[in-house]
Amino acid sequence: xxxxxxxxxxxxxxxxxxxxxxxxxxxxxxxxxxxxxxxxxxxxxxxxxxxxxxxxxxxxxxxxxxxxxxxxxxxxxxxxxxxxxxxxxxxxxxxxxxxxxxxxxxxxxxxxxxxxxxxxxxxxxxxxxxxxxxxxxxxxxxxxxxxxxxxxxxxxxxxxxxxxxxxxxxxxxxxxxxxxxxxxxxxxxxxxxxxxxxxxxxxxxxxxxxxxxxxxxxxxxxxxxxxxxxxxxxxxxxxxxxxxxxxxxxxxxxxxxxxxxxxxxxxxxxxxxxxxxxxxxxxxxxxxxxxxxxxxxxxxxxxxxxxxxxxxxxxxxxxxxxxxxxxxxxxxxxxxxxxxxxxxxxxxxxxxxxxxxxxxxxxxxxxxxxxxxxxxxxxxxxxxxxxxxxxxxxxxxxxxxxxxxxxxxxxxxxxxxxxxxxxxxxxxxxxxxxxxxxxxxxxxxxxxxxxxxxxxxxxxxxxxxxxxxxxxxxxxxxxxxxxxxxx
Ligand SMILES: [Ca+2]
Numbered sequence: 408x409x410x411x412x413x414x415x416x417x418x419x420x421x422x423x424x425x426x427x428x429x430x431x432x433x434x435x436x437x438x439x440x441x442x443x444x445x446x447x448x449x450x451x452x453x454x455x456x457x458x459x460x461x462x463x464x465x466x467x468x469x470x471x472x473x474x475x476x477x478x479x480x481x482x483x484x485x486x487x488x489x490x491x492x493x494x495x496x497x498x499x500x501x502x503x504x505x506x507x508x509x510x511x512x513x514x515x516x517x518x519x520x521x522x523x524x525x526x527x528x529x530x531x532x533x534x535x536x537x538x539x540x541x542x543x544x545x546x547x548x549x550x551x552x553x554x555x556x557x558x559x560x561x562x563x564x565x566x567x568x569x570x571x572x573x574x575x576x577x578x579x580x581x582x583x584x585x586x587x588x589x590x591x592x593x594x595x596x597x598x599x600x601x602x603x604x605x606x607x608x609x610x611x612x613x614x615x616x617x618x619x620x621x622x623x624x625x626x627x628x629x630x631x632x633x634x635x636x637x638x639x640x641x642x643x644x645x646x647x648x649x650x651x652x653x654x655x656x657x658x659x660x661x662x663x664x665x666x667x668x669x670x671x672x673x674x675x676x677x678x679x680x681x682x683x684x685x686x687x688x689x690x691x692x693x694x695x696x697x698x699x700x701x702x703x704x705x706x707x708x709x710x711x712x713x714x715x716x717x718x719x720x721x722x723x724x725x726x727x728x729x730x731x732x733x734x735x736x737x738x739x740x741x742x743x744x745x746x747x748x749x750x751x752x753x754x755x756x757x758x759x760x761x762x763x764x765x766x767x768x769x770x771x772x773x774x775x776x777x778x779x780x781x782x783x784x785x786x787x788x789x790x791x792x793x794x795x796x797x798x799x800x801x802x803x804x805x806x807x808x809x810x811x812x813x814x815x816x817x818x819x820x821x822x823x824x825x826x827x828x829x830x831x832x833x834x835x836x837x838x839x840x841x842x843x844x845x846x847x848x849x850x851x852x853x854x855x856x857x858x859x860x861x862x863x864x865x866x867x868x869x870x871x872x873x874x875x876x877x878x879x880x881x882x883x884x885x886x887x888x889x890x891x892x893x894x
């Protein structure tokens with residue numbers, strides 16, 4: 408402890424007041440990363456969601472919610488892996504060390520330019536808890552304190568509470584040692600990724616069971632969340648990776664798309680998500696008690712979104728809004744309370760943003776943009792165009808591009824004879840309703856009736872020019888970002 412802080416501490420103790428935060432002038436960071444969560448699960452993004460998440464709601468009320476935060480995609484069915492590489496390194500998808508042409512596109516020893524390495528060098532105390540695997544192991548190893556384990560069970564020891572316990576232990580240890588360095592804590596969870604085994608109380612709340620018998624279907628329960636409005640009994644065409652694990656092998660759903668299987672799985676998803684919310688509440692309370700909260704930036708996000716019945720899909724291997732986007736909620740010093748912005752950010756912008764807040768120069772290898780100006784309410788967005796890719800199945804796979812209200816998604820796999828184009832106006836059709844959502848049997852399935860204009864506009868002659876412009880824009884982004892399928 409410095410002399411100045413020491414005197415302060417003695418003075419304040421003398422008057423029976425809580426001692427000040429030890430971290431001095433530089434801010435702390437609590438980076439919360441959940442595994443597989445659509446923004447649509449949170450009421451902040453989807454008022455129809457029945458998820459109760461009071462701690463996340465409070466965080467949003469203290470800070471800012473970004474509506475257009477995306478991950479850039481994946482060249483593998485394990486979407487988590489490139490996503491977590493992008494978060495840690497600030498590199499774009501095709502320029503990661505694990506990308507198909509990574510050796511050519513990425514400098515060596517990139518782990519030395521990742522979040523833990525950069526913040527260790529800047530004198531931060533770094534700590535991490537998260538799931539094991541499907542991640543960036545070389546970077547994860549660099550956190551000064553690392554307590555990783557995959558915890559997807561329905562008890563405190565086997566589930567999300569374990570991750571919070573690691574952070575609480577660390578904060579206690581830090582207090583005992585009177586560690587005066589600012590901290591960067593990577594507070595990761597293994598849920599709501601499947602297997603979505605919830606605790607008995609929360610499963611009951613959402614009417615769900617940890618269904619594990621492929622020979623039967625779970626029972627319907629009125630407490631289960633309703634089907635999403637854009638659910639379908641099947642995706643209308645081959646996605647280029649229709650038999651990927653998430654679409655056929657998630658325990659509790661497998662290949663089933665009946666109402667009971669989907670609603671039960673959504674109930675499990677929400678049970679796991681509310682548990683995460685409770686664990687976040689425990690850690691935030693402790694930060695407040697320690698006097699650190701006002702000097703801590705808290706970032707809440709997920710490694711990617713998730714379908715769970717939307718568009719007839721279960722997994723993360725698509726680029727619809729529910730899956731391409733991630734939740735992004737940030738609170739901290741200088742961030743106006745209860746605000747909202749489009750943002751147009753990628754997860755790979757996080758490294759630059761953390762550096763900006765900490766007064767650290769981002770590494771030269773970084774390709775992301777700081778979105779501090781958006782978080783502080785000085786700017787609405789950091790870029791005009793967003794690009795996404797999924798190339799984990801038949802090649803080249805799925806691509807998307809968004810500018811303003813317009814979004815193009817292309818699905819291409821000559822080997823499977825797949826060639827589909829979708830054009831959405833997201834202002835008019837934020838749920839990306841397709842012609843199939845307008846069929847009588849779908850309306851009977853979901854109970855939702857989209858407006859006639861809410862559909863794929865790619866074949867509408869009135870939008871032919873927009874389609875051409877968006878196709879050209881996609882090619883431009885693909886070339887700019889070293890996408891191997893660029894023409
Ligand atoms: Ca994930």
